[in-house]
Amino acid sequence: GKDVIILAIKPQTMKKVISDIKDVISERQLIISIAAATSTQFIEDCLGKNIPVIRAMPNTPALINEGMTVLCPGRYIDKRHIKMAMDIFGAVGLVEVIYREELMDVITALSGSGPAYTYIIIESLTEGGLRMGLPRELAQKLTAQTLLGAAKMVLETGMHPALLKDAVTTPAGVTVDGLMELEDGGIRVTLIKAVSRATEKSKELSR
Ligand SMILES: NC(=O)c1ccc[n+]([C@@H]2O[C@H](COP(=O)([O-])OP(=O)(O)OC[C@H]3O[C@@H](n4cnc5c(N)ncnc54)[C@H](OP(=O)(O)O)[C@@H]3O)[C@@H](O)[C@H]2O)c1
Numbered sequence: 001g002k003d004v005i006i007l008a009i010k011p012q013t014m015k016k017v018i019s020d021i022k023d024v025i026s027e028r029q030l031i032i033s034i035a036a037a038t039s040t041q042f043i044e045d046c047l048g049k050n051i052p053v054i055r056a057m058p059n060t061p062a063l064i065n066e067g068m069t070v071l072c073p074g075r076y077i078d079k080r081h082i083k084m085a086m087d088i089f090g091a092v093g094l095v096e097v098i099y100r101e102e103l104m105d106v107i108t109a110l111s112g113s114g115p116a117y118t119y120i121i122i123e124s125l126t127e128g129g130l131r132m133g134l135p136r137e138l139a140q141k142l143t144a145q146t147l148l149g150a151a152k153m154v155l156e157t158g159m160h161p162a163l164l165k166d167a168v169t170t171p172a173g174v175t176v177d178g179l180m181e182l183e184d185g186g187i188r189v190t191l192i193k194a195v196s197r198a199t200e201k202s203k204e205l206s207r
Contacts, residue, residue: 004084007033014038018046025051030081032056036108037205039101040074052076054085057104057112067093068111072101105206109198117194
């Protein structure tokens with residue numbers, strides 16, 4: 001009899017869980033699924049009734065209220081449902097709504113998987129500091145707060161990252177040498193390919 005039912009289960013168990021609950025679900029309830037690679041249509045079809053379904057792609061920083069969630073409404077969704085879902089996920093971070101469900105694959109690859117990519121970057125910058133003699137704990141703190149600060153600069157100023165980068169890069173300075181090594185290592189292409197490859201994988205798993 002609840003207004004909202006959140007399906008926070010693995011995609012493989014979706015069909016079974018829905019078949020267990022579908023008899024007690026009615027059209028005036030809202031189903032929100034956070035399962036990756038599982039379309040609203042798949043869930044609607046499993047339910048076999050005109051049940052409002054919203055597909056959500058949250059990420060793990062929701063644990064500390066810094067989540068990024070993208071919502072995609074199914075066929076039987078109205079504005080009131082979207083507002084309810086925005087309130088729920090808005091309590092643990094930022095929320096966006098999209099209507100083109102095919103974009104959920106790249107969203108999964110970008111903000112869903114993104115924390116994992118970022119942890120690799122944090123580990124590596126930390127090891128750079130470590131290699132040059134910084135204590136590990138300090139190196140890790142400097143790295144994480146620097147990423148957080150830079151991310152907030154982008155979100156809060158709305159400026160292009162290239163302009164923000166230029167502001168710390170002085171002629172014949174220190175930063176430009178670091179940037180040159182990053183470019184030499186192909187960091188841009190590597191990150192672009194990571195998102196592309198993970199998007200392809202999400203598409204492969206989708207149903
Ligand atoms: N991890 C992420 O960053 C992330 C981001 C976005 C979306 N997702 C999606 O979130 C979903 C859950 O991921 P997770 O990492 O939280 O997985 P998880 O830790 O394995 O959690 C799965 C949950 O489903 C429950 N469950 C399993 N079978 C069930 C059944 N037959 N009936 C009712 N409940 C059942 C489990 O309960 P018990 O513990 O009692 O077995 C558990 O609480 C996945 O579909 C994933 O694609 C994850």
